Amino acid sequence: MNRNNEFQELKKELEETPFELEYSISKAISRVKKQKRYDLFWKTPLITLGSVLIIFISAVNLFPKVALAMSDVPLLKYLIIAVSFDPSLRLAVEHDYYQVLGERQTQGDVSATVDYMIVDAGRISLFFHVDAPVKEGIYSFELLNDDGTPFSAGIFYDTGYVSGELESITIEFLEKAVTIPTDFTFHLTVNSDPNFKSSMEVSSDQISPAPSQNSPVSNSTQDTAEFEHSFTFRIHTDQSFRQTVATYPINQYVTISNQKIYLEQLDIYPTKTGLSLSCDKDNGAVVYNLNVYFKDENGKLYKNPTNGVTATLDSEANNINSIYFASSYFSTSKHITMYITGINIIPKEKLYGEIDYEHKTITNLPENIMIDTMTLKDDTLTFTLKGYREKASNAYEMIHSRYWDETDQLYSFGSWSTGVNDSSDYFTSTYKIPDFSKHQYRIKWGYAPTIHLDTPIEIQVK
């Protein structure tokens, strides 16, 4: 073929762009607004500690030029845009996999409407909006079983809403033995204080038996009872949704970097895919991450989600025991192949680091991590770790959220701040330890550089 003709053909070929591009702008704006709303930046693979329930809060701003009508259930297009950040949720909505709730309650000049719900055997996503006489405010919520006990145990966020815009809450059920409730209560408290300033604190009362002296317990509620409005919704989950999952056994062992790993099964839900695995207890290192993706026969890739839970660790918070990916549930593909391309391991003897203030260091410092600053003031140690971003725009947990003293007393970093400079290859995380002089403390490392495999391991799953 004539070279110039080849050029014209190639140019024509490039005119087709993927469908996902349509959501790039809304995703980006949503991401920036979410960061502005919260003072704490947290974009990281979220490794949980094997809790039964993890609540992941995703507050999503609407992109379209027209805000929701005051009295209408949002048009479906707003739901589609609201889930644009999650390819799996978007596909679910496009395949009509959602429940319309459309229940509205009003108190004075504030209304709350629960609009939609997406449920499968591993997840509940609720979509609601608040209409208030203020532009934005904060809300908190509780989710209660039929007997009145909370099933959203552990982590509550005070998070923000924008009046008239669709917000979402997602509850991920990570233990297979836990079943999605048939009915539950969604209790929502909305604050419409016109003097609201954006802030966020994490509170937890589910840390293990040791007292968590370093955990702030109070919520960020202000003394503004007159602006608080409480709403209670009774939600029913349709059986056809809540038991939906397709399971494919794998039952294979792989050995990577001398670590033996058992790949158990793949669970494909409409909203996510979960890979269950376990690591041999005789391994010389803890495996805290595997780089895995899936591909179908059409070449479509299924990777870790960019929001929400991407993996869980075992009950000792050491080895990875499940990894999550975008869902292929609505795909017409007949075959799926798993590719393992890398692993992150920490030798067991280097798992913990002793804090040495005198030398401004922590022992067993992993590669790619350095101590940026370490200061002691009023007996509170503040230290900043600097980590190399292996992948553009990624930050990760360099240490676990818990630490110990020489008596093995357990503490928790109630909160920490992470800073990212977009033009830098590094990011920082700053932690505080009060009463530093009273004990010798050790932290647990949560990072090691990725060991990339020269040849990915391929396993046909489906």
Added chain:
Amino acid sequence: MNRSEDKFIIQMDAMKQQLYRIAFLYLKNESSALEAVDETIYLSYKNLKKLREPQFFKTWVTRILINVCKKELRHKKKEELLEVLPEQGHEDYDSLPLKEAISKLPGELQLIINLRYFNDYTLAETAKILKLPQGTVATRQRKALSLLRLELEVE
């Protein structure tokens, strides 16, 4: 939604396919290109106030995209830094399909072909994005076209 956000959306909507094509030619796969575009739009929106000359929005965003793509390649350790333009036998490119021949060009030449001929950037725009004199861009453009045996307008 405010006015500056409106304007950003309109401008970015007009550019997004072009950004994808640039990223796709640079990174050579769809998912990496999509990720690069997502990251570029995010960085552009986040740093919009730093753009002092709004008339250069297009070149500013394109430069961000190229930096994002370069960073991605660095992480994949596939990028070859262009220090000296190596001499290649003309027959090397001649025998290859055009797409493959372009991918074998030195990085800077690839970028120029990518921007100028697959995405219709002017010589001036390309020079501004790459922070090169226009004369240098023109020279390298001629060299790239010669290597590829393409007879296209030089401007």
